[in-house]
Amino acid sequence: MSVVKLRELAHSRTGDKGDTSNISVIAYRAEDYPRLCQALTVERISAWYAELLDPAAGPVRRYELPNVHALNFVLPGILRGGVTRSLALDAHGKALGAALLDMDIEL
Template sequence: MQLRELAHSRTGDKGDTLNVSVICRDLRDYLHLREHVTAERVHAHLRDVVHGDVTRFEMPEICALNFVLRHALGGGVTRSLALDAHGKSLGSALLSLDVPVPLRAD
């Protein structure tokens, strides 16, 4: 299944650094996503765009993961003619990541 079935995202940018938050739709899926949506998987999934480090921050209080992607915006909003200068479509691209179906008793 795709990550978008379990979460939604928000993005923000600062220079050439992109911030992508992955927020669980159902709080019961947080531990599952924490296990399967790692910084390494995010970096591999977006490897054609992200040319620096990916750091993951866990926010269990709000059942979200926050990723900081360095060198992801082609130099930054004011220095790049890239089509997606603010990185908004990268949030959607990340949500196409394949994750296992969570096992939970509903």
């Protein structure tokens, strides 16, 4: 079994609404989409961002988009107030996607 960085299998797009960030992970190749579905569980994403998540805001949610070989994760409360109310350096959460792509994935 080998291990690769998620960035070798997929790219990411992020968005924000209030204090919620969504992170889409899109497979480069259709044949890698099932691997992403298996590796990127809600539990694993929650653990990856554990230090940033606000448990009171609600759980991480995962949406599967098989027609475009993508997963979309919604992370409530992670932006700590949102763009207009946060003093965070990355108020939009754009760095969250880049950080996720550093995750190791077993092949």
